[in-house]
Amino acid sequence: MSAPFYVQGAWFVGALLFIFGLKGMSSPASARKGIVIAGYGMLLAIAATFVIPGLQNLGLMALALVLGGGGAWVSAKKVKMTDMPQMVAIYNGMGGGAAAAIAAVEFAKGEMHGLVAATLATLGALIGAVSFTGSCVAWAKLQGVLKKAHRLPAQNAVNVLLAVIAVGLGAAVIVLAPQQPELVIAFFVVALVLGLIVTLPIGGADMPVVISLFNAFTGLAVGFEGYVLGNPALIIAGIVVGAAGTLLTQLMAKAMNRPISNILFTPLAASGPGEAISGTMKEVGPIDAAAMMRYASKVIIVPGYGMAVAHAQHKVWEMTSILEEAGVEVKFAIHPVAGRMPGHMNVLLAEAGVPYDKIFDLEEINGEFGQADVALIIGANDVVNPTARTDKTSPIYGMPILNADMAQNVIVIKRGKGTGYSGVENALFYTDNCRMLYGDAQPMAGEIIQQLKAMG
Amino acid sequence: MDGLLALYIFMLAAFTGYEIIAKVPVILHTPLMSGSNFIHGVVVVGAMIVLGMAETVLQQAIGFFAVALGAANAAGGYVVTERMLAMFKKKEGGQ
Numbered sequence: 001m002s003a004p005f006y007v008q009g010a011w012f013v014g015a016l017l018f019i020f021g022l023k024g025m026s027s028p029a030s031a032r033k034g035i036v037i038a039g040y041g042m043l044l045a046i047a048a049t050f051v052i053p054g055l056q057n058l059g060l061m062a063l064a065l066v067l068g069g070g071g072a073w074v075s076a077k078k079v080k081m082t083d084m085p086q087m088v089a090i091y092n093g094m095g096g097g098a099a100a101a102i103a104a105v106e107f108a109k110g111e112m113h114g115l116v117a118a119t120l121a122t123l124g125a126l127i128g129a130v131s132f133t134g135s136c137v138a139w140a141k142l143q144g145v146l147k148k149a150h151r152l153p154a155q156n157a158v159n160v161l162l163a164v165i166a167v168g169l170g171a172a173v174i175v176l177a178p179q180q181p182e183l184v185i186a187f188f189v190v191a192l193v194l195g196l197i198v199t200l201p202i203g204g205a206d207m208p209v210v211i212s213l214f215n216a217f218t219g220l221a222v223g224f225e226g227y228v229l230g231n232p233a234l235i236i237a238g239i240v241v242g243a244a245g246t247l248l249t250q251l252m253a254k255a256m257n258r259p260i261s262n263i264l265f266t267p268l269a270a271s272g273p274g275e276a277i278s279g280t281m282k283e284v285g286p287i288d289a290a291a292m293m294r295y296a297s298k299v300i301i302v303p304g305y306g307m308a309v310a311h312a313q314h315k316v317w318e319m320t321s322i323l324e325e326a327g328v329e330v331k332f333a334i335h336p337v338a339g340r341m342p343g344h345m346n347v348l349l350a351e352a353g354v355p356y357d358k359i360f361d362l363e364e365i366n367g368e369f370g371q372a373d374v375a376l377i378i379g380a381n382d383v384v385n386p387t388a389r390t391d392k393t394s395p396i397y398g399m400p401i402l403n404a405d406m407a408q409n410v411i412v413i414k415r416g417k418g419t420g421y422s423g424v425e426n427a428l429f430y431t432d433n434c435r436m437l438y439g440d441a442q443p444m445a446g447e448i449i450q451q452l453k454a455m456g
Numbered sequence: 457m458d459g460l461l462a463l464y465i466f467m468l469a470a471f472t473g474y475e476i477i478a479k480v481p482v483i484l485h486t487p488l489m490s491g492s493n494f495i496h497g498v499v500v501v502g503a504m505i506v507l508g509m510a511e512t513v514l515q516q517a518i519g520f521f522a523v524a525l526g527a528a529n530a531a532g533g534y535v536v537t538e539r540m541l542a543m544f545k546k547k548e549g550g551q
Contacts, residue, residue, distance in 0.1 A: 011501070014498070018495050018498070019472060019476075021491070021495070022473075022476050022488075022491060022492065022495060023476055025484065025487065025488050025491045025537075025541070026476055026477065026479065026480045026484065026488065027480075027481075027484075028481065028483065028484060031484060031487060031541045032538070032541040032542060034491065034541075035491055035494070035534065035537045035538050035541055036538070038491065038494060038495055038534075039494075039534050039538075042494075042495075042497065042498060042530055042534070045498055045501050046500060046501060046504070046530075049501045049504045049505060049508075050504070052505070052508065054508075055504075055505070055508030055509065056508055056509065056510065057507050057508055057510060057516060057519070058508070060507060060516060060519075060520050060523075061504055061507050061508060061523055063520075064507070064520045064521075064523035064524040064527065065500070065504075065523060065524075065527045067524050067527075068523065068524030068525060068526070068527035068528040068531070069527035069528060069530065069531035070531070071528060072527070072528035072529070072530075072531040072532030072535070073531040073532065073535055075532065076531070076532040076534075076535035076536045076539070077535055077539075079536070081539075081540075084486070084490070084536055084539075084540065085486070087532065087536050088486075088489060088490045088493055088533075088536060090532075091493055091494075091497075091528060091529050091532035091533045091536070092493045092496075092529070092533075094525040094526070094528045094529045094532075095493070095496050095497055095499050095525070095526065095529035095533075097521075097522075097525045098499045098500065098502075098503050098522045098523075098525040098526035098529060099499050099502075101503065101506075101518050101519070101521050101522035101525065102499070102502050102503055102506050102522050104518050105506045105507075105510060105515050105518050105519050105522070106506070108512070108514055108515050108518065109511070109515065116459050211489070212489055215489055215492060215493050215496075218493075218496050218499075219473075219492065219496045221499075222496045222498065222499040222502070223466070223469070225499065225502050226502060227462050229502050229505055229506070231501065231502060231505070232465060233498060233501065234498055234499065234501060234502050235462065235465050235466065235469065236465060236469045237495050237496060237498040238469075238496055238498075238499070239465070239466050239469035239470050239473065240469045240470075240472050240473035240476070240492075240495070241473060241492040241493075241495050241496045242470065242473065243469070243470040243471070243472070243473030243474045243477075244473035244474065244476055244477040244488075244492050245473075245489070245492055246474075247473075247474055247477045247478065248477055248485060248488065248489055248492075251477075251485065252485070255482075336482060339486075341485065341486040341489065342482050342485035342486060343482055343483045343484055343485040343486040343487065344486045346482075346483040347483075347486060347487070347540050347543060350543040351543050359483075361482060
């Protein structure tokens with residue numbers, strides 16, 4: 001398929017704008033300009049494609065664009081900030097599905113130009129299909145539709161077997177596709193099932209890494225289908241995302257101390273035996289919690305996903321302002337994987353109006369917990385669990401944690417006595433300097449604010 | 457397309473993607489993942505070409521499906537990323 005020069009030119013400019021846009025997004029100052037630039041690139045590429053002479057089915061095409069694009073536009077506008085990660089997952093899955101569907105049409109036409117094109121089409125179809133169903137599972141888990149991790153007996157063997165069958169069928173498709181429609185159908189079914197089976201046993205805590213991995217997958221699939229269609233814009237955009245996504249996945253996995261192979265092949269045990277934890281959890285009321293912070297000189301707040309789901313970030317920021325007016329130094333400590341993805345918690349705090357200069361990374365703030373009078377932990381659990389430092393049998397051993405246990409006093413706002421996302425007991429809650437404030441983060445922050453106001 | 461030429465494009469694009477991400481602060485990881493998710497939404501262009509050249513009803517149906525999915529990837533990816541990054545902008549205005 002050869003498009004006229006002006007269309008090729010528009011695609012070229014589109015690809016250029018994508019790269020500039022992505023570059024812009026890599027720095028906070030220019031990030032928003034970056035996505036807008038990339039958006040113009042997308043509009044240009046789509047508009048140019050529409051006017052390629054000789055294209056059929058333009059009505060159907062417009063209808064699909066309006067249905068798919070419009071539907072996604074509206075739902076993306078409505079979704080809450082806390083639910084962003086699963087939206088990224090589902091849109092990513094759709095991209096993978098689109099790449100697989102492109103390959104399916106090419107197979108149906110039966111006109112692959114050469115072995116390389118057929119191989120890349122098949123590879124793109126396999127990766128895209130896995131990304132499609134896998135991302136759907138990731139969405140369902142984060143959305144809470146799927147609550148349990150479903151693990152088959154001999155899961156790893158099943159994964160490998162399915163992958164081998166998929167690759168085998170793919171090889172057969174490359175050689176025999178035009179004559180064997182059944183083979184193509186079987187190939188797609190196995191690829192889709194593979195995505196499901198691989199993702200189902202993975203726990204919600206590991207999902208950010210998996211979503212990032214599927215994001216890279218979809219990029220590769222798009223790049224491969226771009227080759228098949230002879231479209232450099234697709235190749236460039238797809239492969240750039242494939243490479244960037246792979247690196248991003250590695251960075252995230254490193255922050256969680258979970259090698260990607262571990263996430264895919266030996267999912268976190270529901271509850272490792274671990275060392276026995278001695279001591280009891282000690283409760284505290286909002287009055288005492290307020291007093292402890294009001295008369296402290298330094299408070300470090302550790303927010304977790306629990307704060308975000310309770311929509312307590314605005315109240316927490318109000319509480320912070322009151323404390324600061326009373327002369328208390330307040331800082332926010334963000335674990336690399338706080339929230340559901342690296343940087344997610346920063347987005348949520350920014351939404352509530354917390355300035356950047358009060359937010360600190362793990363490396364920046366870990367040394368300061370020793371000088372803090374109070375560490376206030378709101379809806380976070382695993383990221384402050386000291387067993388990650390000490391207990392080699394713990395499933396989270398070796399994960400970098402925030403040293404909240406080193407503060408003079410620790411106050412934990414938590415809904416109940418349950419364990420964190422990893423299912424591991426938190427030794428911090430049983431230490432002598434730790435107090436538990438049971439309740440939803442939002443009303444509890446509200447009560448602390450009232451008490452603080454009463455203290456003047 | 458010339459196979460070797462495509463290989464050059466693959467290599468340079470991969471290098472570009474790697475370089476862009478290598479120096480990104482952690483706070484931008486989520487918006488950037490979302491942004492790169494938007495960019496592979498360009499798959500909609502490929503889907504449009506395929507639908508535009510579809511001949512049978514089956515090809516039309518799969519092509520239609522592909523365009524709708526690709527468009528959803530692009531539109532949803534854009535809105536989600538823009539909403540996340542809009543917050544960073546507000547912050548800077550305040551400083």
